[in-house]
Amino acid sequence: MSILNDEKNSLFKDDSATEGRLLPAIEEIIKTELSNFNQSVSITKRNQIPDTPQIPIQKPTHWLKIPDVICCFVDMEGSTKLSAGLHDKTTAKAYRLFTETAIRIFHDFGAAYIDIKGDGVFSLFNQNQPYVALAASVSFKTFVYDHFTPQVKKLTDKDVGGHFGIDQKTVLVRRFGLKRSQNRTDRQNEVWAGKPINMAAKLASLSTDNTLWVSDRFFRNLKDEKAIYSCGCPNGETKPLWQKENVSNDSRFDFDTAYSLGSNWCKKHGKLFCKRLLELDKIN
Numbered sequence: 552m553s554i555l556n557d558e559k560n561s562l563f564k565d566d567s568a569t570e571g572r573l574l575p576a577i578e579e580i581i582k583t584e585l586s587n588f589n590q591s592v593s594i595t596k597r598n599q600i601p602d603t604p605q606i607p608i609q610k611p612t613h614w615l616k617i618p619d620v621i622c623c624f625v626d627m628e629g630s631t632k633l634s635a636g637l638h639d640k641t642t643a644k645a646y647r648l649f650t651e652t653a654i655r656i657f658h659d660f661g662a663a664y665i666d667i668k669g670d671g672v673f674s675l676f677n678q679n680q681p682y683v684a685l686a687a688s689v690s691f692k693t694f695v696y697d698h699f700t701p702q703v704k705k706l707t708d709k710d711v712g713g714h715f716g717i718d719q720k721t722v723l724v725r726r727f728g729l730k731r732s733q734n735r736t737d738r739q740n741e742v743w744a745g746k747p748i749n750m751a752a753k754l755a756s757l758s759t760d761n762t763l764w765v766s767d768r769f770f771r772n773l774k775d776e777k778a779i780y781s782c783g784c785p786n787g788e789t790k791p792l793w794q795k796e797n798v799s800n801d802s803r804f805d806f807d808t809a810y811s812l813g814s815n816w817c818k819k820h821g822k823l824f825c826k827r828l829l830e831l832d833k834i835n
């Protein structure tokens with residue numbers, strides 16, 4: 552029996568100033584938040600992902616709602632083989648190479664928002680940028696295959712790869728936390744409530760051997776044959792790039808079908824195909 556729960560043996564039973572379960576400052580926080588919980592929420596619809604300073608933080612009941620946000624999620628496959636205790640320096644190098652390259656590649660493709668979740672990176676694209684989101688993910692996936700995995704293998708003799716996933720759905724966003732505390736702004740962050748970030752991470756967790764998994768609702772955007780069929784290398788025969796995957800038995804998903812892509816950019820045509828995909832979002 553815990554002395555903290557035992558009324559008879561309470562250490563402080565005679566001191567009336569210490570009665571009650573929680574410290575007064577904590578009671579005050581809870582009171583404020585319960586009163587916010589009981590207020591009605593105001594939601595403003597936006598068609599585009601806003602710049603971070605435009606995301607609400609001050610008014611406790613204000614949120615933005617953005618339809619059909621595309622989320623690309625990447626993290627390391629096999630990262631548990633790396634150890635911060637035994638192989639601290641190679642582990643540090645591997646995390647830098649994976650994470651920093653991911654952030655910079657998604658930034659270069661013009662992601663509207665990028666953040667780190669756990670030891671993975673997610674980036675958000677607007678609903679009218681599906682081909683850009685795909686091109687960015689395939690570019691990062693190609694980097695992992697060409698450089699990351701072989702470099703880490705050389706240093707550690709371990710096979711470490713990448714998990715890649717994309718989903719798309721409506722999100723609510725606001726910032727939570729302390730706007731400024733002792734001149735620090737690091738006690739706040741954006742919260743993206745809704746399916747796509749979690750679903751993209753869960754799809755990524757299913758991907759093995761350098762494949763990209765996307766939900767069917769994202770896949771439906773890909774109508775152009777350049778995103779669906781291969782360039783034809785090496786023998787001139789164009790083939791479907793995607794494989795249909797049944798995820799109906801997996802209760803974590805709110806969709807039944809996903810699609811997986813094994814290929815990376817072709818050594819001969821990759822650059823051309825990437826540029827063509829980027830053009831498609833400009834036309835739409």
Ligand SMILES: [Zn+2]
Binds near residue numbers: 784818820821
């Ligand atoms: Zn080719």
